[in-house]
Amino acid sequence: MNFSRIRFLALPVLFTLPLISVSASLAGASETRTTIVEDTNNLPDMDPERGKHLFADRGCVVCHAVNNVGGHTAAPMNATSLSQTTDPFDFFARMWRGADQMLALQNHNLGYQVDFSGQDLADIFAFVHDREAQENFTEGDLPQHIRDIIDNMPR
Ligand code: HEC
Numbered sequence: 001m002n003f004s005r006i007r008f009l010a011l012p013v014l015f016t017l018p019l020i021s022v023s024a025s026l027a028g029a030s031e032t033r034t035t036i037v038e039d040t041n042n043l044p045d046m047d048p049e050r051g052k053h054l055f056a057d058r059g060c061v062v063c064h065a066v067n068n069v070g071g072h073t074a075a076p077m078n079a080t081s082l083s084q085t086t087d088p089f090d091f092f093a094r095m096w097r098g099a100d101q102m103l104a105l106q107n108h109n110l111g112y113q114v115d116f117s118g119q120d121l122a123d124i125f126a127f128v129h130d131r132e133a134q135e136n137f138t139e140g141d142l143p144q145h146i147r148d149i150i151d152n153m154p155r
Contacts, residue, residue, distance in 0.1 A: 051127025
């Protein structure tokens with residue numbers, strides 16, 4: 001799937017539809033809340049190539065394979081098998097389910113907890129939905145510290 005299609009078709013739809021209903025149902029409710037939700041201009045731009053780097057460097061690839069590169073502790077993140085309509089909020093809400101294992105791995109192998117900015121998460125989201133960026137994802141994209149973790153994982 002072409003990333004620009006998701007970005008230009010799915011995202012506006014994803015963000016606009018709920019906003020219309022939220023605005024409608026909140027009509028008369030708190031003014032502040034409606035204003036915050038409607039201000040979609042503050043959403044970060046998404047860069048799948050940067051996301052590719054982060055997916056490897058921040059360790060997602062240790063448990064989630066892409067293009068058959070990486071570990072298989074959890075479900076692979078191939079754009080071909082992910083739903084086109086995945087909502088970014090839903091994606092990270094589901095990621096929360098794996099948080100316990102992720103934090104254990106990070107504390108054990110890195111000695112610290114990996115930090116993300118909103119921009120980082122947006123770029124990772126872009127990468128897991130972008131077939132083109134995934135097609136050229138290879139073992140060569142794995143930094144040494146991540147390779148070491150994968151090599152030392154129990155199989
Ligand atoms: C230590 C292993 C581990 C690491 C590292 C890891 N995850 Fe996960 N992740 C899991 C587990 C376990 C689950 C629980 C559900 C499952 O088995 O797929 C999960 C679930 C998810 C889900 C929900 C999948 C679904 O279909 O509901 C997403 C999305 C996700 N992770 C994204 C990420 C991202 C992005 C990163 C990197 C920032 C990451 N994960 C790093 C283990 C990991």
